[in-house]
Amino acid sequence: MDFAFFWEALLTLLPGVPKTLQLAFLSTGLGAIIALFLAMMRLSGIKPLDWFARAYLFVFRGSPLLVQIFLIYYGLSQFPEVRNSIFWPLLRDPFWCAIIALTLNTAAYGSEVIRGGLLSVPHGQVEAAKACGMSGFRLFRRIILPLAIRQGLPAYGTELILMVKATSLASIITIMEITGLAARLVSETYLVIEVFVVAGAIYLAINFILTRLVQGLEYRLTPHLRERPDAGIVMPTRETAGERA
Template sequence: MDFPFLYETFLTLIAALPLTLQLAATAIAFGAILALGLALCRISGILPLDWFARLYIFIFRGSPLLVQIFLIYYGLGQFREVRHSMFWFILRDPYWCAVIALMLNTAAYAAEIIRGGLLSVPHGQVEAARSCGMSPFMVFRRITLPLAVRQALPAYSNEMISMVKATSLASIITIMEVTGVAAKLISETFRAIEVFVVAGFIYLAINFVLTRLVAFVEYRLSPHMRQPAPLSAATVAGEIR
């Protein structure tokens, strides 16, 4: 292995890391908001909203993400109405096209995860909150949503990891994130193995940090599941006295 080349490659690819993180964070944040709306539609009991959410989830989970990126970036520009609309300044930008595609895709998967978390909230706690005089919105904000987030977080962390890796597809539409820079470097040096090893290491490091952050949040949200600290002999002796 050519370690000087690996080091130079690492410095080149790490410069594209902020764009990768920004792309993933933006898509996950907007996707979570959309996913919550879809999950509420699924459990609303209103048939048109339920079927709309079902159709949305079926389409975006059943079609490849790469096809969705191509349709948004290349397909929408073919319509004259889109090119002359107020949204064209967004849809002509590769970055925002990638964000939209990633957002719409992750929302379809996250909606079912959030729906499962919402349905796992014990009905007795909701009834107890209502009996205390809480409004439906307050019950959702203070009881249902926090409990649902706690239940859904382990599964949702897998979706966040998948979305970080999915940002590599944005290089197909000329976005120079980590994979895009790696592909450009390979075309210049013809050393694919070394470049992709470094790129894979960077994605691995990102996801390691992400899993640790999610584990910390899950720990903070689950105080009732922690093991009580063992009492020392001096403390026990003092309580007996």
């Protein structure tokens, strides 16, 4: 194994990192918005909306992401109507096709996370807010959504990691992100193991940092679960609690 080559491979692959992150963040962000709408559709209690959201989930979770990418990138360009439409500049570009496919895909998975979060909001909190005179959109914005986000954050962090991994599929439609650059470097040098070890290490580093960031955010959002910093309050120990009882 040629160790000097590792450094060279790292320098070749690092320019792919911004593309990977762009793909991951843009699609996860856009996907979260669609996911919120899908989750609300499922919880709306309006039958047609619920059915639509269920069908959406079935299609996008039941078929491989790569098929969805191909369908959008190769499939849609077959129709002259699409080629003459205003969306053509977007659909002609592999980058935006990848973004669209990744967004639609993550929206399906994310909507289940958000739905779980929305369902987990305790009734008491909603009642308390109503007692304070909040209702409708204000209740949703101030009470339900923040609590749902806090509850769903760990699971959404997992989804973000899955999306970082999924961006590697964009290399198949000619996007030069980390995997794309790695595949090209392999075809130039034939040093398969070295290149993929470096590429794998870059992905691991990205995912490690993202996991830590999400954990940090989770820590910030849950101050009520932390131990109190001031030791002035004497917490009842087992002995004192027993005395009182």
